[in-house]
Amino acid sequence: MARMHANQPAPPRWPAATAWCIAWVLLWRLDHVLNLGNLALLLVLSSAIAGVWLTARASMVCSALSVLMFNWFFVEPRYTLSVHLHQDTLLLLTIMSVSCVVSYLMAQLRLAAQLEQEQAQRAEQLHQFGETLRATHAVTDQIGHLHHFLSSTSGCETCVLVPDDASHHPPHAQPHLHGGPPSHQDRQGLQVCIQRSLALGPGSGRDEHQPTLFLPLRGHMRSLGAAAITHTLDAPVLPQALRDVLQQACDMLGTEIERAQTLRHSQRAKDDAQNQILRNTLLTSISHDYRTPLANLMGAASTIHDQATRLSTEKITHLAQTIVDEAQHLHRMTSNTLQLARLDAGPMNITKEWESLQEIVGSVLAKTRLRHPQRALNCHIAHDLPLLYCDAILLVQLFENLVENAIKYSPPNTSVDIQAHHRDQTLLVHVSDEGAGIADAWKEKVFQPFERVHHESTPMDASDTTLLRRGMGVGLAVCKAIAKVHAAQLWVQDRQPHGTMMCLSFPITPLPTPPPRTPTPPQ
């Protein structure tokens, strides 16, 4: 598509020719029937009609020719070009003028129509360009689209430069450059254009002597880049309307790049804030929750270290047990804190497989029984539970935390119950204890990292209170995060007559293909 003016189809000539032919046929027929004045009106009419299709110049030529022929064939004395001055000169002038006026008006009309059509065409092109930009996400591709648009619309050689967004790319990243490598002068022009955020070059009112037109890619605040349009020799200055279209296209890309940059910046700010929260959480965790087990470890280990000779074997075994218990406690807390950090940090690689809840709960029970051999753990899992599509490691951690919490927050002589069943498209798991329960005000807060439930009113002996104060810290927060990545719900309910029930509901995903069955029995 070259420049739009050149491609306008010329109006057809045959209607004009026909009009003239009809007029002349009528003239021959009506000669001697009508007088000369009436015949001349036919000439005026046909000149006006033919003017609709002819250019002003062609129309004048035709009219002049017709007047001469009319003079030759019809005006007395016939077959001469002499005219009775006072009779026919006025007639001839009138014909000439009318045809001129009609041709001129028609030409104006055609020009206006053509301009309007061009405008519509450009608006459509801009619209399509906008759509293309919207559909493209990579900046490089967007710049490519602009380059293509500018080249095809202007018919000139173009080049688009978008300097690197320093905050987005690594510092050594190259600026985006589309189109042939610009000359040194053009490159300078592009830089100046970006800095001044103004169009430069022929037609812009600035640096008119330049052979290249520079257009800025304007955003709301500044220019995000610039385009260079090198004029061909036959068209030193692009028409105003075309320049406007090109500038609009450049601005569209400028706004788009600016929008993307703003989005990136705000996302980064959000990430930074998130990281800051996470860091604070970790620091709180270390200062509050790690000191107690560390102090116990230190106490037990240093006692063995310093007083081993004076301690009974029984005492040493007890201290060693404390060390093992506290180390396990620290290990669990570290795992939870790390897992929370990983899950909080955003989408991570979770390896989901088809897993059996029975197996997962089974391995949690096995570990818990090892740790708390004296506690009663009751488990009721329906036999027909569907498989879960989940990350087994994460779910084991989730249930370990729930069971560990239930044990920690209930008296030692009570039991902890685990129940699992499914209803409609949901798999429900309940982990409940017979402890003091959780007050309504805390039912949401327990899932916040490092919140602890305080039971001032519950009578407890010293060791229970100590246990209570030494909470899991992040345990339930991790559970919530793990539930979230599995699209599961986790909430707290009261258990009747007293105690806490942690409820977990998983959506059930249909199995892909049933395993192939082998019909014959062995042997």
Next chain:
Amino acid sequence: MTLQVLLVEDDQELRKTLRDALMVEGYEVITSGSAADAQAVLRHAMGSDHPLDMVILDLGLPDGDGSSLLHRIRAQYPIPVLIVSARYDESNKVTLLDAGADDYLVKPFNIRELLARMRVTLRHRGTVVLPPQTQYTRGTLCVDLTKHTVLRDNAPVHLTPTEFKLLARLIRQTGQVITHRQLLADVWGAEHIDQTHYLRLYMGQLRAKLEDNPTEPTMLLTEPGVGYRLTE
């Protein structure tokens, strides 16, 4: 003759603790703190009159990933390798087991656990080549693979061919963890290694037939995210 173990662990304290603990149990222990050193020790020891019986390998080594060392050991020597890894590399663990590691332990671990795993590993790939295990007896369960019989409380248990194949595969490596992929490939075929749900369903059926309480199995143990292990 005492069994000789190469312990590759970069943390000095843990290395010392483990060495002492293993020596108390009667093992002869050579320690190494880096992959390069471990390779030199292996080259020297495997050529000597008293070759190593086992390698305990930590994954995070200062001069290279333990997994590349495992691949090199596997390519050169027929020696059992027990992997010791930090948590959060379960997928890596599975890769290593599939690549030929004999078993793994997650840090922090109990010495008792380490010794138990070492005993199992040594029995399977020890200096003495044992005939493949064809019988399994635990509690009231008695399986004879050659005779194709499964008895529980002296009463025959009916297993489908797939269930039997799965059980047989586990018995062949009693005490050792077998990854999902290995089980799927050996029982269903290499084209089914991603169909973990086959395994879940058949393991459930097998437990229902062989275990007293399928939820808390005592023989067919789950290693979450890794595979299954048949208790010794």
